[in-house]
Amino acid sequence: MKQSTKIYFTLLCGLLGMLTVSVAEDSAVRENLSRSILSEGAEQRQQVAALADTGSKLVHDVLVAWTRDNVFLVTTGAVKIPVLLEDLTDPNGKARAIVIADGKFLLDENKKELRFGPTELTAAETDSALRGVIQQTLDSLALADPNPDSRRNAILKLGNSHKLKNIAVLQTRLAKETDASVRRSINEAIAMLQLGDRDPKIQSAAAHQLAALKSIGSLDMVTALANNKSAAPEVVQAANQAIVKIDGHIGVVNFFGTIFRGLSLGSILLVVALGLAITFGLMGIINMAHGEMIAVGAYTTYVVQNIFGAGFAFSVNLPFTFFGHPLGFGLHLPGMNATGAFYESYFLFALPLSFMMAALVGLVLERTVIRFLYRRPLESLLATWGVSLVMQQLFRMVFGANNVQVSSPNWLQGHFTINDVLLGYNRVFVIAFAVLIVIGTWLLLTKTPLGLLIRAVMQNRDMAACMGVRTARVNMMTFAFGSGLAGLAGAFLSQIGNVGPSLGQSYIVDSFMTVVVGGVGSIVGTVYASAGIGTSDQILQQVTGSPVTGKIVVLVCIILFLQWKPGGLFSIRSRNLD
Amino acid sequence: MAISETSLRDVLLFTFDEINAAGGVKLGDQSYKIEPVVVDGASNWPLFAEKAKQLLEQDKVAVTFGCWTSVSRKSVLPVFEKDNGMLFYPVQYEGEELSKNIFYTAEAVNQQATPAVDYLLKQGKKKFYLLGTDYVYPQTTCLILYKYLLLHGIPAENIGGGFRKDDSGKVISAGKYVPFSHTDFQQIVADIKQFAASGDACVINLINGDSNVPFFKEIAAAGLTAADCPVVSFSLAEDELRALPTKDLVGELGCWTYFMSINTPANTSFLKNWDAWLATQTHPGVVKEKRAMDSPMVLSYNGVYLWKAAVEKAGTFDVDKVRDVLEAGVSFAGPGGSTTMQKNHHTTKDVFIGETKANGQFKILETFPQVVGEPFLLKGLDAKLAAAK
Numbered sequence: 001m002k003q004s005t006k007i008y009f010t011l012l013c014g015l016l017g018m019l020t021v022s023v024a025e026d027s028a029v030r031e032n033l034s035r036s037i038l039s040e041g042a043e044q045r046q047q048v049a050a051l052a053d054t055g056s057k058l059v060h061d062v063l064v065a066w067t068r069d070n071v072f073l074v075t076t077g078a079v080k081i082p083v084l085l086e087d088l089t090d091p092n093g094k095a096r097a098i099v100i101a102d103g104k105f106l107l108d109e110n111k112k113e114l115r116f117g118p119t120e121l122t123a124a125e126t127d128s129a130l131r132g133v134i135q136q137t138l139d140s141l142a143l144a145d146p147n148p149d150s151r152r153n154a155i156l157k158l159g160n161s162h163k164l165k166n167i168a169v170l171q172t173r174l175a176k177e178t179d180a181s182v183r184r185s186i187n188e189a190i191a192m193l194q195l196g197d198r199d200p201k202i203q204s205a206a207a208h209q210l211a212a213l214k215s216i217g218s219l220d221m222v223t224a225l226a227n228n229k230s231a232a233p234e235v236v237q238a239a240n241q242a243i244v245k246i247d248g249h250i251g252v253v254n255f256f257g258t259i260f261r262g263l264s265l266g267s268i269l270l271v272v273a274l275g276l277a278i279t280f281g282l283m284g285i286i287n288m289a290h291g292e293m294i295a296v297g298a299y300t301t302y303v304v305q306n307i308f309g310a311g312f313a314f315s316v317n318l319p320f321t322f323f324g325h326p327l328g329f330g331l332h333l334p335g336m337n338a339t340g341a342f343y344e345s346y347f348l349f350a351l352p353l354s355f356m357m358a359a360l361v362g363l364v365l366e367r368t369v370i371r372f373l374y375r376r377p378l379e380s381l382l383a384t385w386g387v388s389l390v391m392q393q394l395f396r397m398v399f400g401a402n403n404v405q406v407s408s409p410n411w412l413q414g415h416f417t418i419n420d421v422l423l424g425y426n427r428v429f430v431i432a433f434a435v436l437i438v439i440g441t442w443l444l445l446t447k448t449p450l451g452l453l454i455r456a457v458m459q460n461r462d463m464a465a466c467m468g469v470r471t472a473r474v475n476m477m478t479f480a481f482g483s484g485l486a487g488l489a490g491a492f493l494s495q496i497g498n499v500g501p502s503l504g505q506s507y508i509v510d511s512f513m514t515v516v517v518g519g520v521g522s523i524v525g526t527v528y529a530s531a532g533i534g535t536s537d538q539i540l541q542q543v544t545g546s547p548v549t550g551k552i553v554v555l556v557c558i559i560l561f562l563q564w565k566p567g568g569l570f571s572i573r574s575r576n577l578d
Numbered sequence: 579m580a581i582s583e584t585s586l587r588d589v590l591l592f593t594f595d596e597i598n599a600a601g602g603v604k605l606g607d608q609s610y611k612i613e614p615v616v617v618d619g620a621s622n623w624p625l626f627a628e629k630a631k632q633l634l635e636q637d638k639v640a641v642t643f644g645c646w647t648s649v650s651r652k653s654v655l656p657v658f659e660k661d662n663g664m665l666f667y668p669v670q671y672e673g674e675e676l677s678k679n680i681f682y683t684a685e686a687v688n689q690q691a692t693p694a695v696d697y698l699l700k701q702g703k704k705k706f707y708l709l710g711t712d713y714v715y716p717q718t719t720c721l722i723l724y725k726y727l728l729l730h731g732i733p734a735e736n737i738g739g740g741f742r743k744d745d746s747g748k749v750i751s752a753g754k755y756v757p758f759s760h761t762d763f764q765q766i767v768a769d770i771k772q773f774a775a776s777g778d779a780c781v782i783n784l785i786n787g788d789s790n791v792p793f794f795k796e797i798a799a800a801g802l803t804a805a806d807c808p809v810v811s812f813s814l815a816e817d818e819l820r821a822l823p824t825k826d827l828v829g830e831l832g833c834w835t836y837f838m839s840i841n842t843p844a845n846t847s848f849l850k851n852w853d854a855w856l857a858t859q860t861h862p863g864v865v866k867e868k869r870a871m872d873s874p875m876v877l878s879y880n881g882v883y884l885w886k887a888a889v890e891k892a893g894t895f896d897v898d899k900v901r902d903v904l905e906a907g908v909s910f911a912g913p914g915g916s917t918t919m920q921k922n923h924h925t926t927k928d929v930f931i932g933e934t935k936a937n938g939q940f941k942i943l944e945t946f947p948q949v950v951g952e953p954f955l956l957k958g959l960d961a962k963l964a965a966a967k
Contacts, residue, residue: 135805160777220776261764403821424799497761497792541765547756
């Protein structure tokens, strides 16, 4: 029985990529790794650098764990043993320790496996000089990495090294390399190194090569060469040509980058404003608490994240008493202590929950406050503003005045590049997300019976009531739907910015601005307005070089635009007299 | 009071309790207990001046500790000069100011910004991107750094973020600036990414407060790691890190004259006393959980003890006499090491470079011992640059 458990665990670790190296080469590499972790100073750096020759996946994993403070030192007597903790933990949050030197579990005198929690052990520390060396070692390992992106990064670093001897290393790799984009990077790196050659012919050829490759990373080096007084004239000429070519390429990259960033900013505006386009645009409620609905969504994401982690608890004692009894309320939600992919998926659960939570709050708000104010827009402004203040204070009481930490799942972090234009996963996600919820909203409003009722009630409340529509109920559903959309926005905003009590305040102005520019009452207008405002904001930031000036220009343009078209982009023409 | 300021109030209350428990301020054979008067400027600059006036003219306080941001200090300065009060200012600032009524226990630019740049230069960094929130402290600091970098052989084209020049072509502002609570850093990070493409680059970050979260999330998304392009931040101490996603900040740098992680008996016992005080605290509004200690808090603590030492030496609470003693040089062995008041109202103290760890603490990488605080740097740099030409 015991034997089988062990095999099971070893298999599991194997899956995690910890113990995949075959036994023969294993032991020497492991010994070296263990020794280098225990030594210090220059000697340590030398030993770590030497690990690059092993080409072992194990070295990579341990070094990465080391830089992340996940290599621990167990002290027994005077001896320190470097260990990794197994990913699998027991119910007490403790895990078995894998000794780096032999890959086996750490045992006590009675041959029993020792278990530790991460806080019980001291991590093997690294400083930045050592991490620099570790990085170099990882770079060399990365030249043989199966992932082309990692290979490319490693290659560019060698290209920047100014060391001609690296050319040989790169050429060896080029002979083996099959991936086209990596081959391009290798050529770029070789050319960058060749710029430093003594032979003017090689230098000019390298400059031409870099021009052909449109290498942004080499611009500084090429410029330096062009300004180098001692360089040969034909080299300077080649360098100048390369500068023109690369500058042109940077212009193109910036152009498409700006368009993408504009769309992503526009999508954020759209996601934020869509809920308001319904509550303010369709229903005509000046809802100053819209921002707090966004915050409800963001805090829901935070709570869901904690439930997937260590749990969530709060307790609030009110500053007054009821017949001598202290008043207070509190909540404790146990955590699931999830790890790995399951923990990462918390965001997928957070999205619908944010929607529901904000919709629920919206429902309560509509039933208790707003339904009395449908024909009095100014009073609704004041009342919802009051509600927004109350809610902000409530967030402070429950979650504290500080911002809370929401960490993005790994699949929302990182980026990919197309022709040097950087596309962040979270940005691509928000664009897709915006498209999806617009389509969803459109389908709901135009293709469902509820949508039909909503449109009927919004166009003419009294007439709809005469036709037997339960307008009060439709109002309630519509407001809850609009609030739910705001909650979705909050869930997303938690991934790119702060989650704090005043989160809503930073977006309320933008939301109203988008809805008003788009034309009150028109969802299509909101879509166009957000895309337009987002893109022009980014273009102006690029052109003026300053976010402050960019924002001012956008606001001035909006004021002028509203002078020209007071109804916004898509004003609703109606025969209503009001 | 915002989040960071309440921490200063708490640590000051702690300091007063500690002094009172040890017998108070002793003048000859008489001993006086410190009685705190707490006022809240509510981040409203005119209100700061009003409250200062109230403290000096109605409450007739012996000394004032506080203010956060240079704007608040500049608002109360005329009041303190008119009523001849005494203010201890504990938050890192841009310099270029010296009032006879203010003592700056804060980090001057040469006790935070320039040591950080020295460290980065030593690490072989050749390109510096300057970024900050648009107000007086980042603007002045970046301008000083721009000149400092030129003087250390970094050409202007390797200083990123852009310049603004006046009509004569003189650079009056260096670096990229964002408004308070800015949230969209896509363009700036794309700019930094291009700037750092050629390697050996770093970012000097003077962004204030909440905007740091979207900034660091964007930096992480763009794949700029601390190993390739480190960011050194001057407004992020342990207290602020409590509210930041520290996972995205591991390895990024900070520079202060105190870190909570300083491993000395003085600091250990200081932190122990602080925790013990927090546990028994009944003052309304003092948060007890998850507290951190940081540089502005310790500099407030040091300020109180420097003042106490000066009062005891002068034998009186009279502002003029206490000032004379302080200017003559008073020392205090604080949690972050020894600190001495100088004639120019700034202090001599140790400066530390640290890198952020996942637990929100700093690992100390380098120490600059006993750096003399110097408020006026711009003129000296201008003269040196002119001489270099």
